[in-house]
């Protein structure tokens with residue numbers, strides 16, 4: 001239910017209505033109610049009619065975007081290791097298992113130090129917000145205290161987030177491993193404490209790292225915690241050939257990597273599985289039947305030599321797909337980079353399998369916004385500008401100060417949007433709203449009243 005219209009934005013608007021429909025309005029209007037929920041998105045020429053149709057408050061305000069500016073939904077990063085941000089852009093010279101041992105586990109172990117954790121988490125939340133990411137599904141480390149620091153940081157800086165304390169009780173370094181029962185107890189304590197905050201923005205997510213580092217007893221226990229508190233689950237699946245072979249040796253009785261999670265009660269409609277690069281036909285059918293979402297992480301899949309996820313094939317199997325930066329297997333915390341590489345990766349798949357058509361630009365935008373919301377189970381709350389949703393949005397300015405884009409008189413509105421998606425960066429993202437609150441504002445932003 002939405003209320004009377006209190007705020008109207010007028011200017012360009014682009015958002016994905018569904019996986020195959022994008023609404024592009026060069027002169028659009030978007031109405032918000034008193035709690036900053038979206039009431040409507042319409043063509044601006046209809047404004048007078050809309051006042052009657054939706055009931056505008058007597059003191060409703062109109063915020064006029066500057067020429068070339070447009071509104072779009074915030075990006076949704078469905079898979080990011082907040083604790084690996086100190087390594088972002090480094091160490092991309094090895095495949096997954098070696099990379100974990102050499103770079104990743106040693107850095108994650110440093111989060112035992114609260115000051116190190118505080119500094120890193122502050123930076124990753126600031127950086128992702130600045131890049132236009134309004135919602136993230138974060139992995140932290142095995143440390144509960146530091147994981148709570150990330151929860152507090154997201155709340156304070158105003159980012160919507162799932163935060164998961166990582167669990168691992170086998171095949172891990174002696175300095176970075178948990179005892180099974182303690183890992184389950186600590187997860188439950190973290191879930192309880194995070195739920196008790198009644199946060200509008202942050203939700204705990206149960207996070208078994210991946211099969212090689214989680215015993216059967218741990219996976220079963222974590223599945224029970226997720227069910228008891230009705231919270232989501234995240235992990236990694238079928239990312240890398242060496243990893244998949246290891247899982248086969250560890251669980252010879254299971255028919256596939258995905259089946260290992262299934263028999264331990266970890267696949268359901270609230271589960272997010274990252275990568276899915278080498279999923280078999282049977283695994284795609286299983287993920288589809290369990291309504292599991294896949295986080296496609298193309299930067300990481302190239303960076304740590306995993307392979308290429310067949311997104312079109314997943315869609316044909318009716319599997320939900322969103323995008324993840326997967327910092328720091330992925331080099332960049334910016335979702336624009338993941339979007340671009342997702343488009344390129346789909347062309348590489350197409351070269352190899354011509355029947356799988358490359359993703360079109362707006363399918364990429366869907367993956368980065370509404371598709372991500374579906375993967376996180378938040379499709380009724382965020383991901384596009386449908387009535388009733390929260391206002392998690394960006395004001396993009398292709399002509400902002402220091403813009404990396406040049407706009408020409410011949411450019412249509414759709415050209416300006418495309419230029420941003422391919423050549424823009426955070427200098428073009430002049431305002432970021434999460435839950436109707438401004439969390440980033442640059443000098444080129446339109447004037448806003450103080451209560452945003």
Ligand SMILES: O=c1[nH]c(=O)c2nc[nH]c2[nH]1
Pocket residue numbers: 081096100104209210236239300326329
């Ligand atoms: O890309 C990845 N990053 C990780 O940190 C990880 N852990 C298990 N599997 C993983 N894959």
